[in-house]
Amino acid sequence: MSLIQCQGLSQLYGSKKALNDVNFSLEAGAPIALVGPNGAGKTTLFSLLCGYLSPSAGTITLLGEAPNSPKLLGKIAALPQDAVLDPNLTIVSQLSFFARLQGMGVEQARQEAIRVLTLVDLADVAEQKPPSLSHGMGKRVSIAQALIGSPELVLLDEPTAGLDPANAKKVRELVKALSPTTTFMISSHNLDELEKLCDQVLYLDKGQLSQAVSMHASTDSDYLTLTMQSCDSDLLQAEVAKLAGVVNVSSKQSKVFIIQLATDEEKAQSSDIEMRLFALFNQHKWQYKMLLKGRTLEETLFS
Numbered sequence: 244m245s246l247i248q249c250q251g252l253s254q255l256y257g258s259k260k261a262l263n264d265v266n267f268s269l270e271a272g273a274p275i276a277l278v279g280p281n282g283a284g285k286t287t288l289f290s291l292l293c294g295y296l297s298p299s300a301g302t303i304t305l306l307g308e309a310p311n312s313p314k315l316l317g318k319i320a321a322l323p324q325d326a327v328l329d330p331n332l333t334i335v336s337q338l339s340f341f342a343r344l345q346g347m348g349v350e351q352a353r354q355e356a357i358r359v360l361t362l363v364d365l366a367d368v369a370e371q372k373p374p375s376l377s378h379g380m381g382k383r384v385s386i387a388q389a390l391i392g393s394p395e396l397v398l399l400d401e402p403t404a405g406l407d408p409a410n411a412k413k414v415r416e417l418v419k420a421l422s423p424t425t426t427f428m429i430s431s432h433n434l435d436e437l438e439k440l441c442d443q444v445l446y447l448d449k450g451q452l453s454q455a456v457s458m459h460a461s462t463d464s465d466y467l468t469l470t471m472q473s474c475d476s477d478l479l480q481a482e483v484a485k486l487a488g489v490v491n492v493s494s495k496q497s498k499v500f501i502i503q504l505a506t507d508e509e510k511a512q513s514s515d516i517e518m519r520l521f522a523l524f525n526q527h528k529w530q531y532k533m534l535l536k537g538r539t540l541e542e543t544l545f546s
């Protein structure tokens with residue numbers, strides 16, 4: 244059974260079409276990225292998946308159920324973009340409250356609140372109230388809230404926006420660690436972050452699903468991404484393009500080159516492409532910084 248299935252999904256706000264005939268089907272597993280420019284419809288899609296909004300047209304099923312089905316209680320959770328905590332309640336009491344709404348008893352709910360706070364490294368603020376937390380700490384508490392009851396699907400809208408690099412990394416590590424049992428769908432503008440975490444990427448643009456790519460596919464052997472420390476860029480591009488098995492070399496960023504390789508038989512005959520690149524660097528005394536198989540998410544989506 245699919246984890247999420249959307250068919251002909253459209254959402255109108257008055258005459259504004261925020262989503263326009265969106266179709267996709269996703270299986271449980273590695274984290275899924277939801278990407279798109281401001282106003283593309285990402286939050287609207289999350290709101291529909293959570294059942295906060297009913298679609299103007301089309302259907303959604305989550306684990307075979309409609310988004311607001313009581314059968315999904317405890318199985319789906321979300322971190323909204325603008326999540327707010329109650330300023331008057333201690334962190335542990337509000338998380339316990341949400342655990343109790345999932346049917347847990349008083350003591351079990353408290354233990355669950357402490358468990359999810361420990362996951363985000365904030366068990367020590369359990370007895371504090373939200374106004375005494377920093378913005379980043381509040382965000383991590385909201386992430387903890389989404390993890391109550393170990394749901395099967397967690398939707399995270401901009402989970403690391405406003406977090407310092409160390410805490411953003413902690414959130415990424417947490418998502419990775421929980422991924423074997425929970426599928427995360429993450430909306431973010433940070434493509435580097437999504438690239439590290441996600442396999443499937445959905446790209447929304449003006450309400451339409453313009454691309455659905457698999458990062459597995461984009462790290463296959465059709466491309467190499469070469470970042471140089473020092474080189475003559477024009478000469479490098481010309482010399483690499485002459486190597487057997489190279490179809491095209493492009494560069495949109497200074498000293499970063501996307502090398503497209505020939506497929507199948509031709510590639511088999513020129514499988515030592517990396518060695519020949521290093522020989523070229525040696526010959527010209529060029530220093531390389533990084534050679535990656537595949538393309539970055541940014542290149543995959545926008546080239």
Ligand SMILES: Nc1ncnc2c1ncn2[C@@H]1O[C@H](COP(=O)(O)OP(=O)(O)OP(=O)(O)O)[C@@H](O)[C@H]1O
Pocket residue numbers: 256259260261279280281282283284285286287288
């Ligand atoms: N409640 C609303 N009433 C009217 N229009 C809305 C409403 N919510 C969103 N929109 C419009 O729908 C479109 C999609 O908005 P949405 O918030 O889903 O985009 P987004 O991809 O999440 O953007 P961002 O990256 O800026 O968060 C936008 O044009 C927005 O102005």
